[in-house]
Amino acid sequence: MLGKLFADGKNSLNAIRLxxxxxxxxxxxxxxxxxxxxxxxxxxxxxxxxxLGFFGISGYLITRSRMRVTGSTYWRAxxxxxxxxxxxxxxxxxxxxxxLTAVTTGRSYxxxxxxxxxxxxxxxxxxxxxxxxxxxxxDGVPDPRLWNGPxxxxxxxxxxxxxxxxxxxxxxAELARAAVLCLFLAGTVAAFxxxxxxxxxxxxxxxPLVPVITFLAGSLVYMFQDWIPAGRGAxxxxxxxxxxxxxxxxxxxxxxxxxxILLLASSLHLPLSRIGSRFDISYGVYIYGWPxxxxxxxxxxxxxxxxxxFAAASLLALAPAAWLSCRYVEMPARSWFPLTKxxxxxxxxx
Numbered sequence: 001m002l003g004k005l006f007a008d009g010k011n012s013l014n015a016i017r018l019x020x021x022x023x024x025x026x027x028x029x030x031x032x033x034x035x036x037x038x039x040x041x042x043x044x045x046x047x048x049x050x051x052l053g054f055f056g057i058s059g060y061l062i063t064r065s066r067m068r069v070t071g072s073t074y075w076r077a078x079x080x081x082x083x084x085x086x087x088x089x090x091x092x093x094x095x096x097x098x099x100l101t102a103v104t105t106g107r108s109y110x111x112x113x114x115x116x117x118x119x120x121x122x123x124x125x126x127x128x129x130x131x132x133x134x135x136x137x138x139d140g141v142p143d144p145r146l147w148n149g150p151x152x153x154x155x156x157x158x159x160x161x162x163x164x165x166x167x168x169x170x171x172x173a174e175l176a177r178a179a180v181l182c183l184f185l186a187g188t189v190a191a192f193x194x195x196x197x198x199x200x201x202x203x204x205x206x207x208p209l210v211p212v213i214t215f216l217a218g219s220l221v222y223m224f225q226d227w228i229p230a231g232r233g234a235x236x237x238x239x240x241x242x243x244x245x246x247x248x249x250x251x252x253x254x255x256x257x258x259x260x261i262l263l264l265a266s267s268l269h270l271p272l273s274r275i276g277s278r279f280d281i282s283y284g285v286y287i288y289g290w291p292x293x294x295x296x297x298x299x300x301x302x303x304x305x306x307x308x309x310f311a312a313a314s315l316l317a318l319a320p321a322a323w324l325s326c327r328y329v330e331m332p333a334r335s336w337f338p339l340t341k342x343x344x345x346x347x348x349x350x
Contacts, residue, residue, distance in 0.1 A: 002264060003225035011267040013057060014276025021285035022315055023050040024150065025293065029311040032293045033302030034142035042246025048210075051153060054286075055160070055211040056260035059218025062161055066168050067222075078161045081283075082154060084333035085325050086124060089287045092321075093147050094118040097291055098137045105298050108136030117147070125155040141297040149290050156208045160215040177223045184216040184256075191253035210252045217256035221264065230265040238262035283330065284322030285315075292318040 027047025030038035039046045066074050094114040102109035113134045120131040132146040143149075163183075167176040187209055193199045201207045221228060228234070241258040245251055276282065293314045296302070302310050 001226050002221070002228040002230035002261075005230045005268050006225070006264075009268060010273035011264075012270040012272035012275065013061075013264075013267045014280045014282065015270065015272035016263055016267055017054065017057060017280075017282040018276055018285065020050040020053045021282040021289070023047065024286060025289035025314050025318070026308070026311040028149070028290055028293060029307045029314065032141070032143055032290070032297050033307055033310045035302070035307040035310075042243075042251045043249055044246065044251045051211050052214045052256070052259060053263055054153075055157070055215040056218040056221075056256065057263055058157065059160065059164075059215035059220075060222045060260065060264060061218075062164055062215075063219040063222040066164050067173075071165065071169050074165055078158075078165070080333045080336070081330075082124065082158060085283055085287060085330045086151075086154065087122065088325060088329045089148070089291075090118050090121040092288075093291050094121075094134065097295060098134050098147060101295050101298050102137045107139050107298070109134065110136070121148070121151060123155070124158055125151040125153070127152075127155065130155075138294060138298060141294060142302070143294075143297075147291055147294060148287065150286060153208075153211065156212055157215075160212060164219060177220075180216055180219050180223070184213060184220055187213040187216065188253055188256070192250070195250045195253045213253075214256045214259065218260045218264075221257065221260045228261060230261075230268055232265075232269055235262055235265040235269065238265065279323060279326050279331075281319070281322040281326045284325035285318060288318045288321040288325065289314065292321065 024047045027038050027045060027050065030036060041049070044052075062078075065077060069077070094117050098114060098117075099109045101107065113136075117131050117134050120129055123129040130151065132149070133144065134147060138144040138147065164180075167179050170176075171179060191210060191213060194201050201209075238258040238261040242251075242255050242262060245254045245258070293310075296310065296314060296317065301313060305313070
């Protein structure tokens with residue numbers, strides 16, 4: 001079963017998350033390079049599939065973390081996972097990447113605007129608070145509004161962290177599990193109504209309810225993991241269900257649990273456990289991908305190469321930034337406040 005295999009063996013979740021982060025960069029290449037509509041298998045954009053994968057894995061690992069450590073340790077772990085890397089990235093964009101881009105390409109840059117961008121984005125993409133761009137610094141590129149589009153997902157990731165933390169602090173385990181199940185079912189019904197054409201989403205295509213449902217699905221998979229098979233057959237069956245649901249146009253409402261099982265079960269059978277075991281750069285790839293692509297677009301690279309070459313150049317260019325973030329920001333941050341008082345074996349930050 002999934003729970004026993006995860007407890008007893010290695011997994012390749014770091015490698016899978018790195019692939020998902022890279023897919024987000026590939027997906028954004030179509031938008032940031034003005035190549036037209038991006039690939040949308042099953043009616044869902046490639047990047048949106050990757051975000052769903054991120055949220056599903058996170059739901060499993062975050063619930064696992066909350067069940068294994070005290071409340072204070074959980075909150076420190078969640079803070080250290082997101083904010084040190086976020087602060088460094090926002091500062092790098094505001095005070096290094098944006099001014100250098102403006103100087104080298106002849107665009108404008110005003111320091112007070114950069115300070116406002118930096119301060120507002122410390123909110124982790126809080127709707128209505130975070131400011132997307134620094135006026136003038138991206139004039140003429142396909143998307144001149146945003147220096148870091150993916151940051152909006154961090155707000156909803158943090159909201160999910162808070163939900164799990166509060167539920168398992170305020171309720172007994174069984175009641176918390178029932179609450180997560182009810183929230184998941186309510187979200188699924190709302191998403192199904194959209195997929196079935198009964199109603200329209202309250203926001204554009206990338207409405208946040210869908211990744212939040214996937215997070216809840218990952219949490220449920222953890223809570224019922226002792227009843228969920230995780231062999232190769234289970235992974236193949238889950239993959240088949242994902243393909244079937246997507247082909248029928250119900251990916252946003254019905255794909256969540258099978259997608260989580262597919263990713264988690266596959267991680268137990270892929271021989272990639274060493275990737276990311278020392279330096280997990282997936283978070284850095286995710287948060288630095290868009291800024292690096294904007295720099296390349298400001299240099300006009302998108303006008304001379306096809307989208308996949310633009311994506312490849314972006315991944316090569318951002319790899320050093322992602323590694324530096326992991327090595328000199330994210331990893332040292334974990335030693336600032338040692339995680340203690342574990343209820344079980346020591347856990348790594350999810």
